[in-house]
Amino acid sequence: MTDDAQPKVYATFRMGNAKREERVSLELSSSALILVTDTGFRLPWGLRGLVEVPGEAGSLTVSDGAESPARLTIDDPAIASHLRSVAPQLASRDIPSDSHEDAAGKVFAQFADGKSALIHRVMLQLSDTHLEIVHSDGARQQWALIHLRALRDQAYSDGLVVKDGHGTTARLFIDNPNIAKHLRQVAPDLDQRAPVTNWGRITGWAGGAVASVALIIFVLVPIMADQLATYLPPEGEAALGDATFEQIRTALGEFDAPVKLCEDPEGRAALDKMVARLNPDPDLPYPVKLAVLDNDLVNAFALPGGRVVLFRGMIDKAENPDEIASILAHEFGHVVNRDPTRDALRSAGSIGVLGLLFGDFAGGTVVLMLSNQLINAKYSQAAEAGADDYAHDLMTRANLDPGALGSIFQRLMDEYGDAEGIMAHLASHPSMRARIAAAQQAASGGDFGPPSITSAEWNALRGICGPRSVDDEGLNEDSTDTPSGGLSTDN
Known part of the structure; x- marks a missing residue:
């Protein structure tokens, strides 16, 4: 760098943490950089031991070892470039340059030591095997490239967060x-x-989580639903039932028009007479609102708040008025026991818990529906058996044959079959054979009075939805669809 025939080259020298800086001249041999003080003291630094440390922008700051506190700052870019050429370890590494480098080509990043909340600005240097982190005080850390692990961090989606191996x-x-x-x-x-x-701990925690969810769904949710059903005000149940009823009408309608209510005066009078003959009022927690929908579904069901829905398809399927009376008696049993409200609360609770687990992903809705159906099957079967028992009792009290419920069940089973195997576990109703046997047992040895309504009134009830077109009649005669909801697969 200099000799006696050339002008001297100067730099700024600071020893350790001392605040005083000293101007020194530089001499370069084939193996060392020699620092010469004003007093003539010569301090050789081996070229191979030189390391670059963070310093001021636009200058080169070096030390005579990674652990040395001494600092030498060279402001002249030409001298800095020459020193980099004779000390290869000071040469710029293969990290690409961009705006995150300073004027001297240094690359910086943010460093957290994992022990304090402080974030430190550090300089990065890259070799073939290591990423070297140079701190502002000259301390160096080497992280082997083979040990580097990336962390998933949304805040650095275009950048990178790395650590030195697992567990650090x-x-x-x-x-x-x-x-x-x-x-x-x-x-x-x-x-x-x-x-x-x-894996043992993970399996244990997973088993505990599954057991906890099962306890919530199969024990706590039903208990809470049963308790809340008794405290829910009738006005709230009625509002829920009315809203559900309108949704059903809309869902079954066509061309954005809800399905028609069947309200032929003579047919309605016959239906009211049948209900009066059954006389469920003393047992009901609130008045019943009975509606007939003009749809060929073979179905009947009860909704919260005393709503009872009967489909034209069920009336068409019946062979005599007492079969319809037994079906209504069954649905009145659900109203008396407030089963629709309990079922609504239970479904809301179980679907809410399962929704938290499965979320909204492809297939998740199917899992929720299947799981909820399996969950509710047990309680629906118990509710159906209770509603059947109530129907047998109510028919007997009205001096009507409770076996009528078994006769219509028998025809439904002959036409559509009974749930067996895995479907029996998923069905929301008890076995049809068991229900038929229970109805026959209730009617055994009984002496019952005249039908619930006369033949003329029965004909009027069958026409409660008014005249039907030829297309409707043909569709009803040719239809082989399995009945859905109500006494078949619903409540």
């Missing part, structure tokens, strides 16, 4: 996408996940 707490935050991309190319196992070694 120190983090390096690289928000420069070009540097992050380059590091991904040279670190072979950056995305390798930590090995799972505590």
